[in-house]
Amino acid sequence: MRHHHRAPSSSSSSGSNGGRLAVPHLACAAAFLCLFVFATQSSFFAGDQSSDLDGREVRVLSGFQSSVQQCVAKRGLGLSAHIIDHCNLVLKFPKGTNSTWYNAQFKIFEPLEYKYDVCEAILLWEQYRNMTTVLTREYLDARPDGWLEYAAKRIAQLGADKCYNRTLCEEHLNMILPSNPPFHPRQFHRCAVVGNSGDLLKTEFGEEIDSHDAVIRENEAPVNEKYAKYVGMKRDFRLVVRGGARNMIAIMNGSDDEVLIIKSVTHRDFNAMIKKVPNPVYLFQGIVLRRGAKGTGMKSIELALSMCDIVDIYGFTVDPGYTEWTRYFSEPKKGHNPLQGRAYYQLLECLGVIRIHSPMRAKMKQDWSDVPNRDMIRSAHAAALRLKKSQAGQSGGQGQFGSCKVWGKADPKNNGRVSGSSDMSDLRKYSNYSKWELMPLEKLRKEARDHFIHMEGVSLYKMDGNKLDDLVCVRHALRSEA
């Protein structure tokens, strides 16, 4: 089980970092970004053990760190990046930043600096560009524990800890379980992810948002004439959490082909709702089940990256001056970790993952020359991957299927049909799945078809949340074989 191996000095290295940076690590324990925890704590590079390292990779990554540092200096609105080594850096808020969010559990205010492992972050986020992030039947079929255990975890109120009765579990999932991936990597060029922050009311981004190939919104976000100037009117995808199920019927009224993606678990309220709306509904794949699924914003970005080349974010509270999280359509919610969130989103922008749009950046509009370009990101990714494999003592496994732990084969009979089962309600039978479920693949944009061919028809899924090295890979017939 190679992925359980760690470089021996890795734990002592992160231990000593933990001592020096005790405060960030404390905050990190309480963080809503489990990703951040992952990136910080699983630093795979041990500074004092560089003898077997490939100097070329270290040089590439060091050069990349400098670009990230410059990017943060230019775009970070006061944030600065301090390089520790070719993988690790610390993002610091300016001295005197007012840290007003109090963590009652640890009795501290939010820290003003955050340590990140850029190598891990770039591996993780580049991986999303090739992933399927919607739960499918082929995924459950491929996982050895797929139907018995994993499926049960995605159904609340099942009344059992496992799917001992598979028929019962299928009844819960059938309505929302496509046979193959309904969406594809590179399906869209530009996507807008619209958060719900109150700062959306400060700038009229509506038209700009609507100019995207697909728009992803969250939960109960209203889309109507009243807010059109600020958030636009285009409705394509919506990521929803449990609590949102009840209000969804009213929200989806008049938007029959907007795709709903349930973030964490399905349950009675969702099932009742799904029977009453014609919209396509799916379940998100890739949440971290053990820690619960927090951070809708981060999941929306994962979803977007799995379909889009460029991900523009609007209405995320990422810029200075927030003391609580506001919403554009209702009273503020009690906020949490504004500084930590801001630092991480800034890092993501400088890793080329997202583009941040906010009232404070109106001047920077459409100028991304400060951000490392795709070629730099690709070579940094390749270097980080080689370095990681060489440190884990893995010689092979560097190809595109190097992280496939479980393999499955799609049922060739399903080719051509993605969603829909025989026991759907009449309303669901008329769902307009065809808006985005592009079958045959010939209808996809060229980049997506090229990717499909490059991947030899294999779809990649996460086994569990943020782990890099344990993918579920399902092979589909390429067109020529079909």
Ligand SMILES: *[C@@H]1O[C@H](CO)[C@@H](O)[C@H](O)[C@H]1NC(C)=O
């Ligand atoms: C920091 O924020 C708190 C709460 O918003 C405020 O009462 C305080 O005056 C602020 N301090 C500074 C130095 O801005």
Ligand SMILES: *[C@@H]1O[C@H](CO)[C@@H](O)[C@H](O)[C@H]1NC(C)=O
């Ligand atoms: C993603 O797919 C592209 C081909 O479209 C490939 O070149 C790249 O290496 C892949 N990246 C990862 C992280 O798997």
Ligand SMILES: *[C@@H]1O[C@H](CO)[C@@H](O)[C@H](O)[C@H]1NC(C)=O
């Ligand atoms: C399994 O669930 C189905 C559907 O709810 C039900 O009809 C059937 O009786 C159950 N089987 C057992 C053995 O409990």
Ligand SMILES: *[C@@H]1O[C@H](CO)[C@@H](O)[C@H](O)[C@H]1NC(C)=O
């Ligand atoms: C949907 O909207 C229409 C007109 O805007 C309204 O007449 C109807 O009652 C609404 N339906 C629901 C379920 O809210």
Ligand SMILES: *[C@@H]1O[C@H](CO)[C@@H](O)[C@H](O)[C@H]1NC(C)=O
């Ligand atoms: C379904 O969506 C497609 C693409 O948006 C559209 O062309 C078609 O008219 C829609 N069909 C129905 C029945 O709404």
